[in-house]
Amino acid sequence: SAVISQKPSRDICQRGTSLTIQCQVDSQVTMMFWYRQQPGQSLTLIATANQGSEATYESGFVIDKFPISRPNLTFSTLTVSNMSPEDSSIYLCSVPGERAGSGELFFGEGSRLTVL
Amino acid sequence: AQSVTQLDSHVSVSEGTPVLLRCNYSSSYSPSLFWYVQHPNKGLQLLLKYTSAATLVKGINGFEAEFKKSETSFHLTKPSAHMSDAAEYFCVVSGDYKLSFGAGTTVTVRA
Numbered sequence: 712s713a714v715i716s717q718k719p720s721r722d723i724c725q726r727g728t729s730l731t732i733q734c735q736v737d738s739q740v741t742m743m744f745w746y747r748q749q750p751g752q753s754l755t756l757i758a759t760a761n762q763g764s765e766a767t768y769e770s771g772f773v774i775d776k777f778p779i780s781r782p783n784l785t786f787s788t789l790t791v792s793n794m795s796p797e798d799s800s801i802y803l804c805s806v807p808g809e810r811a812g813s814g815e816l817f818f819g820e821g822s823r824l825t826v827l
Numbered sequence: 828a829q830s831v832t833q834l835d836s837h838v839s840v841s842e843g844t845p846v847l848l849r850c851n852y853s854s855s856y857s858p859s860l861f862w863y864v865q866h867p868n869k870g871l872q873l874l875l876k877y878t879s880a881a882t883l884v885k886g887i888n889g890f891e892a893e894f895k896k897s898e899t900s901f902h903l904t905k906p907s908a909h910m911s912d913a914a915e916y917f918c919v920v921s922g923d924y925k926l927s928f929g930a931g932t933t934v935t936v937r938a
Contacts, residue, residue: 754917814859818863821870
């Protein structure tokens with residue numbers, strides 16, 4: 712199993728500012744995923760980040776709002792730009808399980824953002 | 828397209844009694860199905876998974892789930908609830924690493 716560390720674990724942010732969330736994995740992975748979990752809601756995939764290429768965003772999410780970096784096979788960042796209270800969520804980083812095609816994912820503990 | 832529907836948003840049980848969390852899925856092909864658990868202020872943890880092998884799947888912490896194709900269901904059960912089972916549970920269907928999450932079921936366990 713993969714061990715995933717996210718920073719920050721939580722933060723309180725002011726409206727209009729931007730925050731970058733870091734995700735570090737203890738092994739090399741090709742694909743990394745960023746999810747959002749709004750208060751009382753389920754998880755929604757924001758984007759898939761592959762090393763060496765642009766991230767692929769899901770419907771409703773755009774690069775200008777959620778720029779992603781993937782500089783190497785163990786690290787990724789997600790920036791939440793120009794934040795508003797509606798961006799208050801838990802943001803989770805995840806990577807696929809060991810067996811290709813199993814569909815299993817490992818998740819970090821999440822970054823809980825509160826926007827005032 | 829694929830999706831899951833969790834039929835109960837909240838389940839409350841007494842410690843030592845059975846737990847049943849209901850999930851129905853929709854998929855245009857043979858699905859991979861999962862149950863994940865999220866304890867307060869923790870990340871998600873895989874409880875169990877179905878990937879077209881045995882229809883009765885056993886997971887961690889005494890949980891199991893049965894895949895019923897005719898009913899398009901993947902209900903999660905545990906014979907005897909423990910206080911530590913209080914958490915949020917997500918039924919998930921997989922398509923090429925893209926997971927579609929159900930809305931979640933909050934489980935509370937009464938002493």
